Amino acid sequence: MILNDAEIKSLSNNSPGLIFPFDEKNNLRLSSYDLTVGDEYYIGQSDASFPFETQKLRSTQSITIPPHAVCFILTAENINLPNNVTARVSLRMTHIYAGMVLTSQPPFDPTYNGKVVVMLHNLSSAPYHLKCGERVATIEFTRLTSDAIGSRAHRSVGTLEAQLSKPLVSSLTEIANASKSVQEKLTWLSGQMLVFAALVVAVLAVPGFFSYSSLLDRIGEQRDQIKDMSKTLDEYKREFEKSNATTTELKQQLAELQSAKPKAGPSVITSQVNVKSGRQ
Numbered sequence: 001m002i003l004n005d006a007e008i009k010s011l012s013n014n015s016p017g018l019i020f021p022f023d024e025k026n027n028l029r030l031s032s033y034d035l036t037v038g039d040e041y042y043i044g045q046s047d048a049s050f051p052f053e054t055q056k057l058r059s060t061q062s063i064t065i066p067p068h069a070v071c072f073i074l075t076a077e078n079i080n081l082p083n084n085v086t087a088r089v090s091l092r093m094t095h096i097y098a099g100m101v102l103t104s105q106p107p108f109d110p111t112y113n114g115k116v117v118v119m120l121h122n123l124s125s126a127p128y129h130l131k132c133g134e135r136v137a138t139i140e141f142t143r144l145t146s147d148a149i150g151s152r153a154h155r156s157v158g159t160l161e162a163q164l165s166k167p168l169v170s171s172l173t174e175i176a177n178a179s180k181s182v183q184e185k186l187t188w189l190s191g192q193m194l195v196f197a198a199l200v201v202a203v204l205a206v207p208g209f210f211s212y213s214s215l216l217d218r219i220g221e222q223r224d225q226i227k228d229m230s231k232t233l234d235e236y237k238r239e240f241e242k243s244n245a246t247t248t249e250l251k252q253q254l255a256e257l258q259s260a261k262p263k264a265g266p267s268v269i270t271s272q273v274n275v276k277s278g279r280q
Contacts, residue, residue, distance in 0.1 A: 003085070003141040005030050011141075016080045016113075018141070027135060034092065034135040035116055037063065038076040040160045044069055044168040052167040054160050062131040065100075065122045070168060073136060074160040075116040083110045084147045089118065089137050099124030102137065110148040114156035117163060 003011075005028055011018035019033055027034040041063050042054040054072075057063065065071045081087060086109060091102035103119040118137050122128050130136060157163060 001143045002031050003143060007143075008033055008141060011082070011085075018080060018082075018085075019139075020078050020080070021076070029138065032138045032140045033077075035075040035077050035089070035118070035137045035139055037130050037132050037134050037136050038074040038115065039132065040074040042072040042160055042164060042168075044071070052164070054164070057132045059132050062129050062134075065120065065128045065130070067122055067125045067127060069122050071120045071122070072160055072164065073118045073120065073130070074157075075118060075137070076133065078113070078115050079108070079139065080113045081108060081110050081141075084144045085141050086110055086144065087112075087139050087141050089116060089139050091118075091120070091137055092135060095120075095128075095136065098128060099126075100128060107142075109152070109154055110144065111151075112154045112156070114154075114158060117157055117160060 008018060009022075009024060009028060012020070012022040022028075027036065037057070039057050039059075040054055041057060043063075043065060063071065063073070079087060086107045088107040089102070089105065091100060095102075099122060101121040101123055103121065105119070108116075116137070116139065120136075
């Protein structure tokens with residue numbers, strides 16, 4: 001049977017009280033009691049190599065839980081359960097609506113005496129703030145059908161530091177960091193693609209200049225021009241060779257003429273003299 005507000009109040013006013021300190025006006029509900037943020041907390045680190053250290057919270061301070069982070073909060077209240085009462089903690093709806101999640105935890109066994117540790121996950125993408133003394137969770141008490149006879153109650157919690165032995169890295173934080181890294185790479189690639197697309201558009205905007213087909217046409221034209229130039233060069237070579245051959249032949253003829261002139265001179269003179277003599 002779940003205890004109502006009257007039973008919670010009655011047990012809390014006894015000594016030792018069910019809840020201490022007990023604030024009937026602000027925290028007592030019809031069938032539960034609101035637990036508040038105490039003076040000690042721990043926020044999971046983004047790197048397991050960071051030193052482990054819980055934080056103290058003054059009455060005027062507040063906790064800032066980063067996006068996707070995990071946070072352990074020690075409540076201000078101490079609970080002292082009779083041997084026929086068990087208790088279960090749940091998160092207040094105000095925080096659930098803001099994206100906070102309370103890690104599921106087993107109920108407190110009868111005869112437990114100590115503070116309550118609340119473990120929160122910030123599933124939102126924004127930091128979440130909790131003030132010292134702010135209502136964070138609700139505890140519900142259930143009366144057993146008979147008294148418990150065992151002696152294996154939960155270990156008493158006095159400080160948060162005594163419960164945590166090593167740094168805690170939230171897998172949500174790791175996933176968020178990996179997602180952020182991927183997002184940054186995608187953003188960079190998107191920017192590069194936009195630049196490339198802009199260059200392609202600029203190239204295509206020049207009519208028929210840098211297009212692939214026009215480039216092939218220009219290459220073909222250059223090849224044809226090179227072939228024509230090669231043919232012309234070959235023709236020039238052949239004409240040059242013919243000219244050289246003609247020049248050589250002319251040189252030979254000239255040499256023969258020059259060598260033939262001295263022999264023809266006396267015969268011509270003699271014939272000319274004979275002609276003149278005949279006339280006389």
